Amino acid sequence: MFAFLFHSKNMTEKEIQDLRRQYTKSTLSVKNVSKDPFKQFEKWFTEVMNSGFFEPNAMTVATATRAGKPSARVVLLKGFDERGFVFYTNYKSKKGNELEENPFASLLFFWDKLERQVRIEGRIEKVSEQESTDYFNTRPYKSRVGAWASKQSSVIENRSVIVSEFLKYMMKFRTHVPLPPVWGGYRLVPDSFEFWQGRPNRLHDRIRYTLSKKIWKIERLAP
Numbered sequence: 447m448f449a450f451l452f453h454s455k456n457m458t459e460k461e462i463q464d465l466r467r468q469y470t471k472s473t474l475s476v477k478n479v480s481k482d483p484f485k486q487f488e489k490w491f492t493e494v495m496n497s498g499f500f501e502p503n504a505m506t507v508a509t510a511t512r513a514g515k516p517s518a519r520v521v522l523l524k525g526f527d528e529r530g531f532v533f534y535t536n537y538k539s540k541k542g543n544e545l546e547e548n549p550f551a552s553l554l555f556f557w558d559k560l561e562r563q564v565r566i567e568g569r570i571e572k573v574s575e576q577e578s579t580d581y582f583n584t585r586p587y588k589s590r591v592g593a594w595a596s597k598q599s600s601v602i603e604n605r606s607v608i609v610s611e612f613l614k615y616m617m618k619f620r621t622h623v624p625l626p627p628v629w630g631g632y633r634l635v636p637d638s639f640e641f642w643q644g645r646p647n648r649l650h651d652r653i654r655y656t657l658s659k660k661i662w663k664i665e666r667l668a669p
């Protein structure tokens with residue numbers, strides 16, 4: 447089955463197995479990281495912003511149902527500070543429903559050019575309606591209309607369903623587009639961070655921060 451799939455894409459299984467790189471760009475140690483994981487993130491994120499990524503703020507958000515069945519998807523980070531990491535979405539989407547029943551989530555950044563990965567875990571809360579409105583109003587007109595048009599994660603018959611919803615809301619909101627009641631921000635409030643720096647021979651550097659009694663404990667993990 448797999449062999450068939452690989453051949454049909456003109457790539458052999460061996461070619462895939464042979465994809466590997468040596469990581470040599472940087473290093474990480476308990477001594478050279480910031481004591482504050484938010485500051486460490488800010489330092490790395492500044493480097494990412496200066497490294498010509500197409501979507502520097504793209505991150506994977508993993509959520510899970512109450513029963514622990516996980517799902518993951520990419521969203522865009524829209525802000526971070528010492529309170530946490532914010533993204534915007536539809537509160538009635540699959541992720542929104544999962545967060546409703548289980549507020550624990552995990553964020554993942556992979557910046558391949560810098561040979562870096564960051565994992566952040568914690569609890570998710572909704573940002574205030576005012577914060578969502580402020581951000582919503584910065585979005586381009588058609589993106590604001592799109593937020594009304596899409597009942598995110600629901601099954602639709604075909605593409606014309608969403609196109610006609612879009613046109614309907616364009617007619618309805620010709621200039622001012624209010625914040626849709628089901629749309630807004632989530633903030634992940636971290637209790638754990640892991641910074642991963644690729645190193646030669648798979649002996650990567652991994653530094654983990656865990657919050658215990660308001661103090662960030664810093665430890666090295668085996669790669």
Ligand SMILES: Cc1cc2nc3c(=O)[nH]c(=O)nc-3n(C[C@H](O)[C@H](O)[C@H](O)COP(=O)(O)O)c2cc1C
Pocket residue numbers: 501504517518519520521522523533534535536539540541542598599
């Ligand atoms: C680069 C990229 C950025 C995305 N940004 C967002 C985002 O900021 N918010 C969002 O709701 N979906 C975003 N998406 C779409 C999500 O990956 C996903 O399809 C959608 O949120 C529905 O996920 P769900 O059904 O698990 O709730 C983005 C997708 C990609 C590939």
